[in-house]
Amino acid sequence: MKSQVLILYTGGTIGMVQTDQGLAPASGLQERIEMAMGASLPDLPSFEVLELSPLIDSANITPSSWTKLVTTLATHWQDYDGFIILHGTDTMAYTTSALSFMLGACDKNVLVTGSQIPLGMNRSDATSNLQAALSLACSHPITDVSLVFDGKLMRGNRVQKVSSGRFKAFATPNDELLGEIAIDMQLHSKRMLDKPQEANPQSLSERALTFKEGAVAVLTLHPSQPISMYQSLLDDENCQAIVLMTYGAGNVPDQNSAFLGFLSETLLRKKVVVNLTQCLHGGVSQGAYAAGSILSTMKVLSGHDMTLEAAFCKLHFLLAQGNDYQAILEKWDTNLCNEFSV
Ligand code: ASP
Numbered sequence: 001m002k003s004q005v006l007i008l009y010t011g012g013t014i015g016m017v018q019t020d021q022g023l024a025p026a027s028g029l030q031e032r033i034e035m036a037m038g039a040s041l042p043d044l045p046s047f048e049v050l051e052l053s054p055l056i057d058s059a060n061i062t063p064s065s066w067t068k069l070v071t072t073l074a075t076h077w078q079d080y081d082g083f084i085i086l087h088g089t090d091t092m093a094y095t096t097s098a099l100s101f102m103l104g105a106c107d108k109n110v111l112v113t114g115s116q117i118p119l120g121m122n123r124s125d126a127t128s129n130l131q132a133a134l135s136l137a138c139s140h141p142i143t144d145v146s147l148v149f150d151g152k153l154m155r156g157n158r159v160q161k162v163s164s165g166r167f168k169a170f171a172t173p174n175d176e177l178l179g180e181i182a183i184d185m186q187l188h189s190k191r192m193l194d195k196p197q198e199a200n201p202q203s204l205s206e207r208a209l210t211f212k213e214g215a216v217a218v219l220t221l222h223p224s225q226p227i228s229m230y231q232s233l234l235d236d237e238n239c240q241a242i243v244l245m246t247y248g249a250g251n252v253p254d255q256n257s258a259f260l261g262f263l264s265e266t267l268l269r270k271k272v273v274v275n276l277t278q279c280l281h282g283g284v285s286q287g288a289y290a291a292g293s294i295l296s297t298m299k300v301l302s303g304h305d306m307t308l309e310a311a312f313c314k315l316h317f318l319l320a321q322g323n324d325y326q327a328i329l330e331k332w333d334t335n336l337c338n339e340f341s342v
Pocket of ligand 1: 114
């Protein structure tokens with residue numbers, strides 16, 4: 001019997017149509033996919049499209065969307081051989097990161113894809129991305145939640161959207177590819193997570209954590225910024241962690257007393273601070289420069305070479321699991337699913 005894939009359609013360019021306000025998600029995707037893929041259908045696994053409601057532009061993603069996705073996967077896990085999530089590219093890297101922490105190593109493939117031009121439009125990349133995802137959905141075991149895009153298979157928690165205009169929209173600046181989809185398909189299984197000990201449990205639904213909206217903030221350093229930003233982060237009791245986007249190897253303005261005061265007050269109030277570089281490639285090396293060494297003495301955590309998306313989602317994940325400030329300090333350096341290089 002042909003393998004059966006469940007396609008979860010969340011919205012995004014791949015299923016959008018032109019409206020008076022610009023591109024917007026539209027339903028009826030199963031039919032449109034079948035029409036667009038025509039002659040290649042017999043060579044692919046059969047599939048069913050489940051449209052999530054409401055269909056969204058992924059700019060509207062919130063952590064509760066990740067909960068909804070895992071709940072939906074849990075409901076259908078036993079009924080299908082593989083899963084594809086169709087998602088807008090804008091926040092795809094957040095969703096693939098969040099799902100990788102929530103699901104861990106999977107015994108069935110969970111692949112995420114989308115496109116830069118809607119399905120059915122001239123020069124669209126939707127068909128090739130979807131054909132690649134369908135070809136991989138049940139044929140080879142892929143334990144990591146992964147992104148399939150422009151002929152590449154990428155670990156979900158290492159991807160970043162790097163272009164709004166090119167078909168090559170995603171990259172993993174600090175990670176090797178998990179696979180290449182060209183004339184031949186080349187998969188690098190050794191780079192993937194170890195197979196889970198047992199088939200993904202009935203308890204998959206327990207992984208659908210409830211996130212605390214607004215619990216994680218991102219503060220990007222610039223040569224000068226309004227001091228009021230600091231105070232509002234300090235006063236927001238809902239905000240329990242901050243990703244600090246620093247310069248180069250993880251350096252901060254260590255001559256700026258307002259900034260240093262903000263940092264020590266943040267930690268005093270037991271808000272976690274993670275140091276991440278603004279550079280696309282490479283990681284932080286706290287202490288390589290005197291201007292960064294102060295962070296280690298202050299219990300600021302190194303974000304290693306994680307992407308912003310992965311660090312943001314890992315903090316949300318740890319908080320949603322109920323970890324407090326001290327527990328996060330202890331667990332942060334555990335590499336949960338290859339989200340940083342060792
Ligand atoms: N704005 C769209 C979205 O993220 C962009 C895309 O899908 O490429 O939903």
